[in-house]
Amino acid sequence: MVKTDYDDRTQLEMLRKKMVTAALIHGMNHPLVLKYSQQIDEKHNVLLKNSYVKESEMYSAY
Structure with missing residues (x-):
């Protein structure tokens, strides 16, 4: 199975x-909030x- 954007x-x-949700429950400085933030990054x-x-491949075709 191909993973997509x-x-x-x-x-x-x-x-x-x-x-x-974690920030609302535990506060902004909780380690769980930081963990999720890092995963998001x-x-x-x-x-x-x-x-x-994808952009590079598109333009390299020219």
């Missing part, structure tokens, strides 16, 4: 919701990298 965006949104970097690669 849609899957990554869905996971990113799920992590964001978990982070917000990692997922966002993957999305940006994939976007850059």
